[in-house]
Amino acid sequence: MRKIILFGLMAAAAMPGIAAAQSHGELRHDRRELRQEQRELRDAQRHGDRRDIREQRRDVREARQEYREDWRDYRRTHRDVYRGGNWRAPFRYSSWSVGAQLRPSYYSSRYYISDPSRYRLSRPGANLRWVRHYNDVLLVNVRTGRVVQVNRGFFW
Missing domain, CATH: 1.10.287 (Helix Hairpins)
Structure with missing residues (x-):
């Protein structure tokens, strides 16, 4: 029993x-x-x-x-x-806003979100990539380095 x-x-x-x-x-x-x-x-x-x-x-x-x-x-x-992946960048956190220009080290392929639909993010257009920056997600124009869209606290 x-x-x-x-x-x-x-x-x-x-x-x-x-x-x-x-x-x-x-x-x-x-x-x-x-x-x-x-x-x-x-x-x-x-x-x-x-x-x-x-x-x-x-x-x-x-x-x-x-x-x-x-x-x-x-x-x-x-x-x-x-969360297990190493998303911590070798630089400190910065709060980005639309229109800011990033250095290439902030949006290198290491930080690309390869399957945005998995996270219900829209499909990026030509020359645009979703990039993870700590817990934020940035839509970045990889040709110019300009931030097009910001989703703060996306991963928390």
Whole structure:
């Protein structure tokens, strides 16, 4: 009997970690669910009564909240996975702003984000690269060294 209770306690302790491990598939499912709830709300607004509309609004709100929570969990778990790399530069932190010009050592290929879609960053245009600078992400024109966009605290 003690073994069963002990095993149950160990399983209960492991559950939050398992629940926090989100995947792209779960996020896609949540997005689909949110879109479905929004469609049902539009249908209720067209053809339903007040009670139907109120219920559908609540469903949309709950679906949106669940998606936000899952996205937050996904970012937290995957940020920890990718944090292991050496992103610390051989220079001190500087807070950059749009229009600033960087020296080439600040945006060398070592600091490029090779797969921006993994972090939900937009696809950079010609001669533009997403560059990690400590916990910030900069969109830099690699020909001129000019900062085009800044996302501060992106990795925290």
